[in-house]
Amino acid sequence: xxxxxxxxxxxxxxxxxxxxxxxxxxxxxxxxxxxxxxxxxxxxxxxxxxxxxxxxxxxxxxxxxxxxxxxxxxxxxxxxxxxxxxxxxxxxxxxxxxxxxxxxxxxxxxxxxxxxxxxxxxxxxxxxxxxxxxxxxxxxxxxxxxxxxxxxxxxxxxxxxxxxxxxxxxxxxxxxxxxxxxxxxxxxxxxxxxxxxxxxxxxxxxxxxxxxxxxxxxxxxxxxxxxxxxxxxxxxxxxxxxxxxxxxxxxxxxxxxxxxxxxxxxxxxxxxxxxxxxxxxxxxxxxxxxxxxxxxxxxxxxxxxxxxxxxxxxxxxxxxxxxxxxxxxxxxxxxxxxxxxxxxxxxxxxxxxxxxxxxxxxxxxxxxxxxxxxxxxxxxxxxxxxxxxxxxxxxxxxxxxxxxxxxxxxxxxxxxxxxxxxxx
Amino acid sequence: xxxxxxxxxxxxxxxxxxxxxxxxxxxxxxxxxxxxxxxxxxxxxxxxxxxxxxxxxxxxxxxxxxxxxxxxxxxxxxxxxxxxxxxxxxxxxxxxxxxxxxxxxxxxxxxxxxxxxxxxxxxxxxxxxxxxxxxxxxxxxxxxxxxxxxxxxxxxxxxxxxxxxxxxxxxxxxxxxxxxxxxxxxxxxxxxxxxxxxxxxxxxxxxxxxxxxx
Numbered sequence: 001x002x003x004x005x006x007x008x009x010x011x012x013x014x015x016x017x018x019x020x021x022x023x024x025x026x027x028x029x030x031x032x033x034x035x036x037x038x039x040x041x042x043x044x045x046x047x048x049x050x051x052x053x054x055x056x057x058x059x060x061x062x063x064x065x066x067x068x069x070x071x072x073x074x075x076x077x078x079x080x081x082x083x084x085x086x087x088x089x090x091x092x093x094x095x096x097x098x099x100x101x102x103x104x105x106x107x108x109x110x111x112x113x114x115x116x117x118x119x120x121x122x123x124x125x126x127x128x129x130x131x132x133x134x135x136x137x138x139x140x141x142x143x144x145x146x147x148x149x150x151x152x153x154x155x156x157x158x159x160x161x162x163x164x165x166x167x168x169x170x171x172x173x174x175x176x177x178x179x180x181x182x183x184x185x186x187x188x189x190x191x192x193x194x195x196x197x198x199x200x201x202x203x204x205x206x207x208x209x210x211x212x213x214x215x216x217x218x219x220x221x222x223x224x225x226x227x228x229x230x231x232x233x234x235x236x237x238x239x240x241x242x243x244x245x246x247x248x249x250x251x252x253x254x255x256x257x258x259x260x261x262x263x264x265x266x267x268x269x270x271x272x273x274x275x276x277x278x279x280x281x282x283x284x285x286x287x288x289x290x291x292x293x294x295x296x297x298x299x300x301x302x303x304x305x306x307x308x309x310x311x312x313x314x315x316x317x318x319x320x321x322x323x324x325x326x327x328x329x330x331x332x333x334x335x336x337x338x339x340x341x342x343x344x345x346x347x348x349x350x351x352x353x354x355x356x357x358x359x360x361x362x363x364x365x366x367x368x369x370x371x372x373x374x375x376x377x378x379x380x381x382x383x384x385x386x387x388x389x390x391x392x393x394x395x396x397x398x399x400x401x402x403x404x405x406x407x408x409x410x411x412x413x414x415x416x417x418x419x420x421x422x423x424x
Numbered sequence: 425x426x427x428x429x430x431x432x433x434x435x436x437x438x439x440x441x442x443x444x445x446x447x448x449x450x451x452x453x454x455x456x457x458x459x460x461x462x463x464x465x466x467x468x469x470x471x472x473x474x475x476x477x478x479x480x481x482x483x484x485x486x487x488x489x490x491x492x493x494x495x496x497x498x499x500x501x502x503x504x505x506x507x508x509x510x511x512x513x514x515x516x517x518x519x520x521x522x523x524x525x526x527x528x529x530x531x532x533x534x535x536x537x538x539x540x541x542x543x544x545x546x547x548x549x550x551x552x553x554x555x556x557x558x559x560x561x562x563x564x565x566x567x568x569x570x571x572x573x574x575x576x577x578x579x580x581x582x583x584x585x586x587x588x589x590x591x592x593x594x595x596x597x598x599x600x601x602x603x604x605x606x607x608x609x610x611x612x613x614x615x616x617x618x619x620x621x622x623x624x625x626x627x628x629x630x631x632x633x634x635x636x637x638x
Contacts, residue, residue, distance in 0.1 A: 223511045224443070227532035232449050246533060312559045312590055316566060349555050349592025353562060356583065368592040411591065 022083065024202055025135030028195065029085045030078035032124050032131075036071040039120040043067070043101075056108040063104050067121060070097055086132040095129065095149055098122030102153070103160040119180050123187045126150045130191030134199060143192055150188025154181040215253045223249065247302060251295040290320055290363070293329045294350050297336065305340035307348060314353035318418035320363060327392040328365055328416055331400075334388045335367040335412040343371025343410055355415060363418050368411040373404045389414075434459040435547040438477060440470035440484040440496060441509065446532075450483070453536040457544060466490040471499040479504060481547045486510040486517055486529070494521045501525025507546050513556040519564055522617065523624035528552025551613045558589035561620060568623055576623070578616055585612040 047060055054060055070093065078085055098121055105119070130146025141148075161177060226249070229242035291313040298309035320328060332350060339345040348369045355362040389412060390400045398416035435458045441447050442465045451460050462477040464470035467490035474482055474496070482500060486493040486508045494517060497506045501524060508521050508529035518529055528551050530542055546552045562583070569577050578586070581602075588598045595613075599606040 224532065227511055228445060228449065230533050231453065231536065243533070310555055310592065312555045312592075314559050314563045314566075316563050347592070351555065351559065351591045353559065353587075353590070354566070356587075366591045370592075408597070 021135055021199055021202070022086075024199060025131055025195070026078075026082040026085055028131045028198070029128050030082055032128055033071070033075040033078050035127070036074065036121065036124045039124070040064075040067055040071050043121065050109065053109050059104065060108040063101055063108070066097060067101060070094060085128075086135060088132075091125065091129050091132060095122065095125040095153070098125045099153060099156050102157050103164065106160060106164060120183070122153050123184055126153065126184055126188045127191045130188060131195045134192050134195035138196075146191045147185070147188040150184040153184050157181065211253070218249060218253065244299070244303060247295070247299040251292060251299055290317060290325060290328065290352055293325055294332060294352065294365075297329055297333050298348075298350060301333070301336040301340065301348070305337070307336075307340050307346055309336065310347070310349045312349065312351045316354060317352050317363060318354055320416060321419045324396045324398070324416050324419070327396045327398070328363075328414060331389045331392045331412070331414060332365065332367055334392075335410075336369075339367070339369035339371050339410060343369055343373065345369035345371030345409065354418070361418055362415050365414040365416070366411055368409065370409045373406050373408045373410050435481050435544065436461045436477070436479040437481045437483060437543070437547075438462040438464065438470065438474050438479045440464040440467070440473075440482070440488065440493075442466060442485060442488045446485070446509075450539075453539055454543070455540055457540065467492055467495040470496045474500045474504065481543060482506045483509060483543065486521060492517070492521075493526065494524050497521050497524040497526040501527075505546050505549060507543065507552055513554075513560070518557070519560055519620075522557065522561070523621050525621065527617075528554070528557060530554075550610055551617060553589050553613055555590050555592050558586050561616060562586050562590060564620065564623075575626075576619060578619055582612050582616050582619075585609055586616060589613070 044064060047054070047064060051057070074085065074090065074094070077090070084090065101121060102119065126146055126149045129149045133142040133145035136142055157180065158177065223246060226242045226246040230239045230246070233239045233242070291311070294313060295311050298311045301307065302309055336348050336350070339348050348367060350365070350367050352363060352365045355364040389402075393400050393414050393416060396416055398414060400415075401413040402410070403413070404410035434456065437454070437458050437460055439447050439450050439460055440463070441450070444465070447463050447465075454460065458481075461479050462473035464473045464484075466488050467484075469490070470482070470484055470488075482496065482504055484493045484496045484506060487510075493506075493508045493510075497508070500506060506526045508518065508526050509532055510518060510529055511532045513531065522528070527546055527549075528542075530539060530552065531554075534542070542552050565578050565583075568575060584602065585598055588601065593601070595606045595609045598609045602609070
């Protein structure tokens with residue numbers, strides 16, 4: 001079996017995230033029903049209390065009736081066929097009725113009344129548009145749909161005050177108008193980004209869950225089988241193949257590149273990091289966390305040289321910056337290559353954990369082989385070990401120690417600063 | 425846990441795994457120095473077989489019906505060394521099994537020579553500590569120290585030993601590096617295991633008190 005690259009499993013992943021996106025979007029819009037009922041109740045109370053100032057009582061009742069009808073219908077729709085809530089027709093109707101209520105407010109009351117028809121009610125429409133737009137993807141228009149509707153509502157409100165009623169005067173009325181517009185703009189501004197973050201968080205969770213399930217399945221099945229093949233096959237090539245596949249599979253499972261892809265489709269760690277480090281590792285794929293990267297280095301080394309590697313990364317190992325990850329990957333590759341080529345090593349252990357001395361502000365990495373070893377001061381500069389490893393690590397402000405003795409193998413130890421953006 | 429075997433001759437071993445193909449394969453790989461005195465395909469059966477046959481060593485799969493290797497270790501690790509077999513090193517169950525009394529674990533993809541060597545050592549009472557297990561235990565003690573800074577942690581020397589194991593050094597190499605005997609290294613490892621078990625027990629007691637379970 002060959003492990004498909006992340007891109008190959010992309011389509012099925014996106015189908016399932018689309019489904020869970022839709023569920024989240026509709027449930028958020030359904031939740032707006034509560035808001036509508038509350039603001040509608042406020043409007044009814046407002047009309048009852050201000051009934052002495054009503055000049056068009058019939059129109060007021062009709063409008064309130066229409067708002068009640070739509071609130072009730074959307075509530076029922078949310079309970080029975082929630083997916084229909086995101087249809088543009090319903091969203092347009094809700095925003096339209098909101099605008100009508102705003103304009104009519106000045107007509108059904110006499111002058112001295114500032115506002116009592118449901119001025120907060122249109123905020124539900126603004127929020128619904130913002131949520132639905134976030135669920136439909138990303139474009140300049142969709143990203144700002146909520147805010148756009150808020151601007152339209154605000155503009156209509158101001159125009160109706162000035163043009164229709166000509167009463168845009170007095171500090172009280174201006175104050176009330178601006179606080180209303182402020183509320184609408186705030187809702188329009190916040191709802192889109194909030195919804196987008198929610199969707200992203202949910203996507204991350206579902207991808208992580210899927211991977212966990214996959215990992216469990218594979219542990220019990222495929223890894224088990226690959227282990228049987230390695231142990232029971234008399235054919236060394238077949239055993240080597242099984243080991244190689246086992247390594248690939250483990251690398252894949254330890255890789256958080258799937259999660260990274262879901263979080264930020266354009267946020268690949270690779271190219272940018274390689275440029276930044278200038279380490280000339282462009283041909284090597286550097287995505288995912290340190291664990292995944294080190295496993296990939298080890299798998300590659302096993303393929304190229306006949307040697308067994310073991311990768312041990314502590315679960316609480318703090319992340320490195322992309323540039324530092326590239327540097328460590330390069331240094332470790334170099335150390336493993338040297339172990340195989342010059343040290344004739346059979347086994348290499350790659351280990352990483354938070355550095356004990358400074359409570360994890362630094363990551364400690366060790367590459368230890370059982371090869372022939374050498375006299376540290378004599379040979380080391382000659383084989384370029386120093387230049388290629390020390391160079392990479394010191395560029396990142398890190399430190400390198402090399403310990404080796406003839407017949408006792410070699411250990412390369414690195415200390416590299418953890419990513420400071422990561423909160424310990 | 426038994427402090428090694430008294431008698432010479434083959435190690436009497438019980439093999440527990442829910443896949444028959446594994447048990448057959450293992451039996452073939454064990455060679456003349458081991459004598460399989462019992463087999464089991466789940467934890468309950470394994471405990472039963474161990475009690476009946478009184479082996480020198482138990483080799484059990486971590487994941488099996490009936491509570492898996494953890495249940496086996498809990499039940500019999502006081503009388504006989506228990507070694508876990510697993511396909512994955514990244515599992516918390518593994519730590520659980522070791523805390524329950526297992527002397528260590530082996531990966532299922534281990535080659536036959538290495539398997540025999542490690543099992544032989546385990547039968548003599550030595551902890552079978554791989555690099556990954558050492559890293560797992562180091563992480564666990566870091567976690568414990570963060571949770572309870574004044575609780576009983578491991579000493580600096582023990583930490584040093586553990587990290588050297590995680591870095592792929594043998595007991596002999598560690599002894600040389602620290603100027604102590606390989607036997608002393610082994611004792612350090614045994615103490616670390618003891619502390620891990622003690623910590624786990626204390627944690628369970630604390631949990632019970634916190635949640636009002638008598």
